[in-house]
Amino acid sequence: MSTTVTTTRTSFELQNWSEAGGITNPTSSARQEKTIANWEQEAHSSQQLDAVDGGFPAWRVLIGGFVFEALLWGFPVSFGVFQDYYSTLPQFAGSKNNIALIGAIAQGSCYLGAPFSAALTKRFPRYQRQIIWLAWPLCIGGLVAASYANTIGGLIATQGIMYGVGFITLTYPIISMINEYWIARKGMAFGLISAASGASGAVMPFIIQALLARYGYKTTLRAIAVAMAVLTGPLLPVFKGRLPPPEHSQAAKTNWSFVHKPLFYVYGLSTLLYGLGFFFPLLHLPSYATSLGLSATQGALLLSIMSIAQVLGQFFFGYLSDRNISVGVLCSICMIVSTIVVFSAWGAAKALPLLVIFTIVYGFFASAFSTMRVAMGKAVSDDLSSVVATYSVFVFLQGIGNILAGPLSAVLLAHTVTKSEYGIERYKNMIIFTGACMFGSAAVIAIWWCRPSIVRKLVSALPRG
Structure with missing residues (x-):
């Protein structure tokens, strides 16, 4: 049954929405409140709207x-x-x-x-x-x-x-x-x-x-x-x-003014680096397992475990992004933990137990980064109409890594398997590249925190349409 959503209710929701993205600027919050209040009141004053958030x-x-x-x-x-x-x-x-x-x-x-x-x-x-x-x-x-x-x-x-x-x-x-x-x-x-x-x-x-x-x-x-x-x-x-x-x-x-904001490029570059490294474990974990002498069924089981961990991680971090936690903090946690587990657990894995640990931790934290797209969009734009646009741009940037994963695999994979070596030799370069991408994704956000003036200078030098 439809219920009328009042301006007061909407304003409260938008205030929480801004805080969830790590935005505490009252002017920004007020502008969002005014935008949606005017939009709904002006265009739909004679109609009832379904309730939001439930x-x-x-x-x-x-x-x-x-x-x-x-x-x-x-x-x-x-x-x-x-x-x-x-x-x-x-x-x-x-x-x-x-x-x-x-x-x-x-x-x-x-x-x-x-x-x-x-x-x-x-x-x-x-x-x-x-x-x-x-x-x-x-x-x-x-x-x-x-x-x-x-x-x-x-x-x-x-x-x-x-x-x-x-x-x-x-x-x-x-x-x-x-x-x-x-x-x-x-x-x-x-x-x-x-x-x-x-x-x-x-x-x-x-x-x-x-x-x-x-x-x-x-x-x-x-x-x-x-x-x-x-x-x-x-x-x-x-x-x-x-x-x-x-x-x-x-x-x-769509209001595309967010493309002139430095934070948009910070999150964009972070997402691009994340995408360049993210897909390799998903593509090569079964073959890594068979190279260790494990069965094809065990390799498929690892992907199944990773999928379950992905569900839990994405839902959990999506929930956290609605709380009063900076999206930059959440993204950094995902990438730092992913970096550590790639370099340590995946590179050192010589048997099924350590591979399972890697699969669970990587699936939970690395996959969760992709749920931050909405929070990133809210952080870079005050305009409600831009949410879907920013979301699609971040999906595009992550997809570049998906397209390049195949060609990069051919370059990164070695021809020999030596079980006593790091990454059993064949996957050594791929593991290093994956971990470096995860680290780079976190580092971009860290640079924004520590030296935002550097990013602002670079963005100000870009041509404006």
């Missing part, structure tokens, strides 16, 4: 978004299982080097396409639901079409491009709706969404592996398409925005 409509959209993220994003994240299977098929023997492109394009388009999907969502707020309804069958259709592909090129076009474009197109209308319903508890809400892929990642690879082994890729893709349609299709009607679309076209424009 209530059935808010939870309905959040849970729907969680299921979509868990299933539709969990599928491309689990592509490693398909990659292993495709590489064993005789008909793909001549295109083995291109198999990885399928997953890289599906995942990469979801990262690098984020700003474009966010811009489309912002430009046409009146058609957000229609965008979701049009993009959803593109995802499902991509899987069905892939089941009829007999070449790697066909799989790239369907399982890669078609699926990836469909997913990223529907993602940001959903994110925009969640953003409208969750204000003071926004960090918790987006932490839950970020944790969704971890929840599915704990079980989906095992299901896909079993289906591929028994039925082959064509039947598996069709079965997954049917399952996706059955599990997500009934949820399409739950996606409704809290605020009616703006009456004036200029209200739909």
